[in-house]
Amino acid sequence: MTSLVLLPPDAAFAGYIDTTPFWSHARERKLFVQYCFDTDRFQHPPRPVSQYTGSRNLGWREAIGRGRVHSWIIQNGAATDDRVSHRPTLVDMDDGFRFLSWYVGEDELQHGMAVVVSWALLADGRSWPAFTNADV
Template sequence: MSEAKKAPRPLPRPDIYMKTSPFWEAAKQRRLMLQYCKDSNRYQWFPRPVSIYSGKRNLEWREASGKGILYTWTNTLVPWPGHEDRVPYVCALVDLQEGVRILVNLINCDASKLREGLPVRLAWEKLSDDFNVPVFEPS
């Protein structure tokens, strides 16, 4: 019996309509950008064509501090396609200083020692020459 062909790790697909292209362009330079609603003076995550607070397009991109705290996590043992060689890995929700919650991978950590409220900081994982993806690690 032959081995099943391993799926490659999927790359992001920037979307002009959903307004994700500026995020990925900044990520290429290792800068984490968030949309900011100028009407409500609040950040939003994930990128969208309009503000979740005002329903208007009065948005701009602002660089995030890269600081946050761990909200919750899971130690992933059964990967989704393209991530087989990464297990185990930690998938987490992080509350950023800017007031948004972001889904990320945690790196350079022992999953058994994680705790709610743990300070974390931004790091980067290079997926290709065109794509870096934000990840976080304990501060």
Template sequence: MNAPAATLAGTIPGEHIRIAVNASTEPFWTAAKERRLVAPQCGDCGTFRLPPTPFCPNCQSKAVNWIELSGAATVYSFAVVHGFPGLPDLTLVPAVLDLPDAPGARLVSNVVDVAPEEVKIGTRLHVDFTPITDGWLLPIFRVASAEQARSE
């Protein structure tokens, strides 16, 4: 008898995900729609911040520069969720991610296409994008290939 296939982590189906866009977050979502990962950096003190906010939490400046990132990330913290309302077979690995190109900024996203037991603090990841409602793309993360990990 064959062993059951390992359950891989996924994400909530895109038709169930809606985002709110405002002046502070629109550059992030517009870049994601172009399959680019960006982070806001204070135009005065250089502090990165995610989620995007109208002003810098460090110096309160409203000056902001949107910096394109490489897409590299490292797992800072994570959970494994078995089942979701209406989707009992879905396994999620939501994670807090460090972004090496944006020191101090952390992004919450999903790690996908990996057996949950393989995700560890420090796992190197790389961004990908998945369609969601209203034509937007959601940043998700996959375990970095050996080549991606070497180039980071």
């Protein structure tokens, strides 16, 4: 069997958006998300301007790391295919933004199910926020 190799969605756009705060805090297993200071709201994915106001008054803040399953994708693969052990999942975060990642728990996913950030180790040594059942 091959080992599980998880690669994150391409979150770094060289010269476009500096995602250093996301990655540096992820090393500490803290979920930092871009934040609009004009509206006191998170926005994800990161953008060069606020999705709410168009201003550049943006920074990064730590998110709670809890949310509820909005939707997910069912992947079909051979029983020996390690890649089916994670499921792409869209989560409505309690902080008011949506986050696309993976569900890495063993439970059956359900719409509205409470989830919490759990950290997946990527092939290059970085940590990526994935989700598990919050009620377990």
